[in-house]
Amino acid sequence: DSGVTQTPKHLITATGQRVTLRCSPRSGDLSVYWYQQSLDQGLQFLIQYYNGEERAKGNILERFSAQQFPDLHSELNLSSLELGDSALYFCASSVATGLRFGSSGANVLTFGAGSRLTVL
Amino acid sequence: SQQGEEDPQALSIQEGENATMNCSYKTSINNLQWYRQNSGRGLVHLILIRSNEREKHSGRLRVTLDTSKKSSSLLITASRAADTASYFCANSGYALNFGKGTSLLVTP
Numbered sequence: 001d002s003g004v005t006q007t008p009k010h011l012i013t014a015t016g017q018r019v020t021l022r023c024s025p026r027s028g029d030l031s032v033y034w035y036q037q038s039l040d041q042g043l044q045f046l047i048q049y050y051n052g053e054e055r056a057k058g059n060i061l062e063r064f065s066a067q068q069f070p071d072l073h074s075e076l077n078l079s080s081l082e083l084g085d086s087a088l089y090f091c092a093s094s095v096a097t098g099l100r101f102g103s104s105g106a107n108v109l110t111f112g113a114g115s116r117l118t119v120l
Numbered sequence: 121s122q123q124g125e126e127d128p129q130a131l132s133i134q135e136g137e138n139a140t141m142n143c144s145y146k147t148s149i150n151n152l153q154w155y156r157q158n159s160g161r162g163l164v165h166l167i168l169i170r171s172n173e174r175e176k177h178s179g180r181l182r183v184t185l186d187t188s189k190k191s192s193s194l195l196i197t198a199s200r201a202a203d204t205a206s207y208f209c210a211n212s213g214y215a216l217n218f219g220k221g222t223s224l225l226v227t228p
Contacts, residue, residue: 002162033216042220043163043208058217090162107212108153111162 003027004112006091012118018079021115023091025072031055031094032074033109034066038087049074081119088114124152124192124209126222134227139196141222143209144189150212152185152192157206157221166194166207199226 003026013019025032034046036059045058049068060066063081068074078085092109124143133139143152151170155163169176169185169192176183182195196203206221 002164004162035218043218045217088160092163107216108165108168109155109163109216111164113162114160116160 002110002112004091004093004110006089006112006115008115009113010116010118012120013081014120015081015083017081017119018077019081019117021076021078021089021091021117023074023076023093023112025074025091025093026110029093029095029110030072031107032068032072033092033094034060034074034076035090035092036087037090037114038084041087043090046076078117081117083119086117086119088116090114124211124217125219126207126209128222129220130223130225132225132227133199135200137199137226139199139203139224139226141194141207141224143192143194143219145192145209145211146190147211149187152183153210153212153216154181154183154192154194155208155210155218157208159205163208163218196224199224201226201228 005024007022031050033048037043046060047066048056052068063079066076092111094107094109124145127142153168154166157163167178167183169183180197185192204226206223208218208221210216210218
């Protein structure tokens with residue numbers, strides 16, 4: 001157990017639907033990161049939050065949104081789902097500083113077990 | 121792109137052999153990290169090498185970094201079947217972006 005908890009583990013839904021993935025970071029970690037992993041695209045960075053604020057944005061579609069709550073858990077919302085959104089979605093956390101990711105040194109990520117989304 | 125690119129894409133060896141995988145990146149780095157992913161599981165951090173280091177060891181792992189060539193290598197010595205996994209490098213000069221990984225298969 002890495003200490004990062006993701007729910008649900010598996011999710012099957014239909015095109016056009018909306019889902020919410022949830023992540024609880026490891027105790028003491030203030031930063032949360034979301035990644036999407038599919039066979040053809042590899043592991044894609046989506047977005048990072050630090051202590052409730054968005055810190056970095058990657059290849060996140062406009063149909064996707066995320067937030068980090070005061071208790072530091074995070075949710076990734078995926079809407080108007082398409083077949084191509086089927087993937088493993090990972091959450092990771094780190095004890096990141098408030099500075100831009102990496103600027104103050106190392107940020108080692110602890111990953112959750114992932115949420116497997118299947119869009120039919 | 122700030123992501124690392126691993127090479128080869130796939131590697132198959134027998135137990136006891138050494139496995140070497142390479143990573144290239146395009147931008148300057150603060151440090152470079154290597155992660156392992158067992159099939160369908162989350163990534164696990166293996167080792168971090170800072171930009172002012174040239175080589176680092178951790179157990180059976182040896183990582184080198186050549187900042188002039190913007191490349192790193194991960195060597196796993198005396199491989200075991202349990203080392204079968206995908207291995208990713210990540211350049212943490214900015215957001216941690218990963219490549220597509222090297223898929224390592226170690227057969228008994």
